[in-house]
Amino acid sequence: NAGVTQTPKFQVLKTGQSMTLQCAQDMNHNSMYWYRQDPGMGLRLIYYSASEGTTDKGEVPNGYNVSRLNKREFSLRLESAAPSQTSVYFCASRGVVGTSGVPSYNEQFFGPGTRLTVL
Amino acid sequence: QKEVEQNSGPLSVPEGAIASLNCTYSDRGSQSFFWYRQYSGKSPELIMSIYSNGDKEDGRFTAQLNKASQYVSLLIRDSQPSDSATYLCAVKRNYGQNFVFGPGTRLSVLP
Numbered sequence: 001n002a003g004v005t006q007t008p009k010f011q012v013l014k015t016g017q018s019m020t021l022q023c024a025q026d027m028n029h030n031s032m033y034w035y036r037q038d039p040g041m042g043l044r045l046i047y048y049s050a051s052e053g054t055t056d057k058g059e060v061p062n063g064y065n066v067s068r069l070n071k072r073e074f075s076l077r078l079e080s081a082a083p084s085q086t087s088v089y090f091c092a093s094r095g096v097v098g099t100s101g102v103p104s105y106n107e108q109f110f111g112p113g114t115r116l117t118v119l
Numbered sequence: 120q121k122e123v124e125q126n127s128g129p130l131s132v133p134e135g136a137i138a139s140l141n142c143t144y145s146d147r148g149s150q151s152f153f154w155y156r157q158y159s160g161k162s163p164e165l166i167m168s169i170y171s172n173g174d175k176e177d178g179r180f181t182a183q184l185n186k187a188s189q190y191v192s193l194l195i196r197d198s199q200p201s202d203s204a205t206y207l208c209a210v211k212r213n214y215g216q217n218f219v220f221g222p223g224t225r226l227s228v229l230p
Contacts, residue, residue, distance in 0.1 A: 110162040
């Protein structure tokens with residue numbers, strides 16, 4: 001099991017460029033999330049998808065769009081990148097089985113992150 | 120008032136001491152609480168979850184929850200230099216499927 005994977009790991013964009021961050025999970029989880037992390041701000045939720053076919057805005061959705069392509073994949077798109085979107089982006093998924101074999105519906109598993117710089 | 124608050128630190132403790140990390144939250148209806156550890160440049164990993172008032176122990180870690188005071192804490196006994204990381208408190212909202220994270224407390228365990 002690869003868990004949660006994200007691509008790319010690093011990206012540098014110029015202001016106004018667009019790009020899509022990819023996320024996939026192989027744990028058969030229903031829920032998937034996109035967060036951004038900035039120094040001193042913790043993790044802030046951008047969008048989430050409670051199940052295949054549904055998406056909802058989080059705390060900081062402006063400037064982003066998402067697609068839940070299927071149960072495994074949840075992508076985040078920046079249509080016109082701005083320097084304020086320089087951040088580390090984490091994808092997470094949530095499902096039934098947690099660590100140590102103990103069922104836990106509430107645990108989130110995080111991907112390795114994408115470090116994005118917008119010049 | 121932020122939904123989830125933590126002292127940003129850094130919190131420095133000597134090796135072998137008890138590290139105490141605190142978190143307060145504003146949504147009185149919240150039922151699920153989590154502590155994540157995040158090493159520099161890495162993704163968060165879950166170390167403890169707690170749902171009921173009282174203490175929950177797992178190895179060197181103890182989570183404490185007091186819903187009346189809207190307070191969650193994490194104690195790390197016999198702290199090791201490898202515990203040096205940022206600890207994030209997370210609260211699942213009482214409605215919907217999403218979570219709110221605190222800003223994190225940076226812990227430094229000095230050898």
